[in-house]
Structure formats: structure tokens, C-alpha cells
Amino acid sequence: MNTPAVGAGCCHHLGRTPNRSRYLFRPGPKPEKTGDDSLTTPHDKTSVSSEDGVVCRQCLHGITSAAERKVINGAHAHTFANPEGIVFEIACFRDAWGCVYIGPNSPQFTWFAGYVWRIAVCANCHVHLGWRFSAVGGHFFHGLIASRIIVRDA
Numbered sequence: 001m002n003t004p005a006v007g008a009g010c011c012h013h014l015g016r017t018p019n020r021s022r023y024l025f026r027p028g029p030k031p032e033k034t035g036d037d038s039l040t041t042p043h044d045k046t047s048v049s050s051e052d053g054v055v056c057r058q059c060l061h062g063i064t065s066a067a068e069r070k071v072i073n074g075a076h077a078h079t080f081a082n083p084e085g086i087v088f089e090i091a092c093f094r095d096a097w098g099c100v101y102i103g104p105n106s107p108q109f110t111w112f113a114g115y116v117w118r119i120a121v122c123a124n125c126h127v128h129l130g131w132r133f134s135a136v137g138g139h140f141f142h143g144l145i146a147s148r149i150i151v152r153d154a
Helices: none
Strands: 055-056 063-066 077-081 087-093 099-106 116-122 126-133 140-145 149-152
Touching: 063 140, 087 126, 087 149, 099 126
Parallel strands: none
Antiparallel strands: 055 063, 055 149, 077 087, 087 140, 099 116, 116 126, 126 140
């Protein structure tokens, strides 16, 4: 069976994982450090203001805030192709609390040196929105597919 790759790299190994369902929609690990890159905050981030929010294009579920934009390797937006030749334009964000994750972290075909990736989907409708990239030491960011989100600036 030929499974198309949807991750940053090749995801053919996900189709052959015997206990694949145990990885589906499992939240990411809590980072060891706190601060701007923390998954946990003292206030609820699940409601995104309609004036300044990033929402899923499919269901309009709040994903993150425009204030969470992050510059990685000198740019906020990047264009990459995965090993299958599928081109993705992604925008980088510090956090994306409206996402859940599929599969284990993978170092294969990563687009950012020193980072592993994990597939990120909308927590509401489960459409593939991008990837969570994480590095040793707890640093992470999200690369969200530009065509699958709506950015509402204030």
C-alpha cells in the first residue's frame, strides 16, 4: 500500500507502525523550561480574538494568535518540499494551542537543522495544519501551512 507523505519528511513508517493509534492526537510533551515557548500558561488561550487570531480555514477553530509569530532562520514564512515533491508554504509561530499531534517525533527529512518534527492537526476538525518542530532543551515552534489557516490581524 502506498501511503502519501504528509509530514515534513517521509511518513511511510507511520503506516507500518503496529500500534499507530496510540500516537494519534496525543498531546506533545510538556517542555522543561518556561517562558515564551511554554505550552502551559496561567490563562486560557483556547479562545482567540476574532480581530487578532489565527484560525483553522476548515472549521474556524482558534489555533493561535498573530502575536505568536516567530522568525526562524531569518524569516517568518518558508517554502519547502517534502520527499514526495509536495510543496508547502509554512508560517512559523511560537505556540499553537489549538493543535493536537499525530505520531512520534521524527528526525527524518527535517526542514530545520537540529529539530525533530511531529504532525500538527486542528484539535476540532483534525485537518492537517502543519508540524511542531522541537529541539533538545525544550525549544519548539510550529510551522503552520499558510493555505490551511486564516490570519486575522487587528
